[in-house]
Amino acid sequence: xxxxxxQISLHGxxxxxxxxxxxxxxxxxxxxDFALRLGQMFDFSDSIKLSRVHGGxxxxxxxxxxxxxxxxxxxxxxxxxxxxxxxLKSFExxxxxxxxxFPVAKEPQAGNESQGSPGFEVYQRFYLGHQxxxxxxxxxxQSFVRDGAMGLSPRLAKLVELELALGETVAQQGRRFFxxxxxxxxxxxxxxxxxYQQQQHQQPLFEGEDARRPITWLEQFRREMQGLLLAELExxxxxxxxxxxxxxxxxxxxxxxxxxx
Numbered sequence: 602x603x604x605x606x607x608q609i610s611l612h613g614x615x616x617x618x619x620x621x622x623x624x625x626x627x628x629x630x631x632x633x634d635f636a637l638r639l640g641q642m643f644d645f646s647d648s649i650k651l652s653r654v655h656g657g658x659x660x661x662x663x664x665x666x667x668x669x670x671x672x673x674x675x676x677x678x679x680x681x682x683x684x685x686x687x688x689l690k691s692f693e694x695x696x697x698x699x700x701x702x703f704p705v706a707k708e709p710q711a712g713n714e715s716q717g718s719p720g721f722e723v724y725q726r727f728y729l730g731h732q733x734x735x736x737x738x739x740x741x742x743q744s745f746v747r748d749g750a751m752g753l754s755p756r757l758a759k760l761v762e763l764e765l766a767l768g769e770t771v772a773q774q775g776r777r778f779f780x781x782x783x784x785x786x787x788x789x790x791x792x793x794x795x796x797y798q799q800q801q802h803q804q805p806l807f808e809g810e811d812a813r814r815p816i817t818w819l820e821q822f823r824r825e826m827q828g829l830l831l832a833e834l835e836x837x838x839x840x841x842x843x844x845x846x847x848x849x850x851x852x853x854x855x856x857x858x859x860x861x862x
Contacts, residue, residue, distance in 0.1 A: 616836040619829055620782070623789050666752025670852040673749040677845050680742045681838060684735065688830045691731070692823060701730040703823055721787045724826070728783050731830055739837045746844050757851055764844060771840065779833065786826065793818045 690696045692703045704723040747765070750757040797818035 616829075616832040619832040620785060623785075623825060623829075663755040663758050664752065666749065668749045668752055670753060670848045673746055673753075673848055674845060676745055676749075677742060677841065680738060681834075684738050684834050685831065687734070688731065688827065688834065691727075692827050700734065701727055703727060703826075721790050724790065724822075725783050725787065728786060728826065728830070732779060732783075732833070735830075735834055735837055739841065742838075743841045743844075746841055746848075750844055750848050753848060754851055757848060760847055761844070764840075768840075775837070779837070782829070782833065786829065789825065790822055793822050 687700070691699045691701045693699075694703075694705060696702070704727055747761050751761045752758075
């Protein structure tokens with residue numbers, strides 16, 4: 602594994618594990634029958650399309666671009682860092698210049714039946730806004746990395762052609778999966794509220810040994826939503842990361858071949 606890979610490689614099931622840890626998803630990460638489950642994502646028309654693309658790779662014309670593998674990796678890391686910062690900053694109460702801000706609402710008091718269950722709508726809008734932003738960032742980055750890879754070497758150009766053939770099918774699966782997350786998050790929101798009502802007379806959970814105030818159920822939800830958004834970002838970046846790692850590996854192979862020449 603190269604230095605770049607060791608710095609940014611991600612475990613593909615992190616988002617699923619996070620949802621499972623929050624007790625909102627029954628899906629358990631598994632590597633069993635991976636090829637079978639992957640094959641079920643693609644229908645007959647996808648197979649025909651992939652076969653045609655594969656058959657035409659030998660005729661693919663390579664057009665080099667004035668770009669380097671390092672420049673592509675830097676752009677990937679910069680966009681990733683900017684997305685992480687945007688997520689973290691949106692949860693800061695006094696942060697300025699943020700597109701989306703975690704709603705600051707008066708926390709409902711447990712035991713007050715007239716209040717009923719607190720509303721999730723403002724938090725849903727906040728999360729959906731972030732999802733739209735993440736999708737836009739990742740689509741831009743994916744196009745940049747694809748274009749750059751196609752101009753680096755004939756091998757990478759062929760890889761991008763295959764990736765493009767599968768890209769829309771994979772993207773549709775991803776949109777369906779990410780679209781479920783706000784619904785699961787709503788379940789978690791109401792679960793924490795009900796749990797707080799039931800346990801309001803128990804020993805509060807403190808932030809640390811020297812902390813002066815307990816962590817409220819809404820603060821806990823805020824932290825969990827932040828962690829979930831970061832996990833979703835990494836999941837959305839996985840296809841791009843795979844191509845960036847292929848670029849990195851291609852550069853390593855070129856160095857090895859030049860040493861033997």
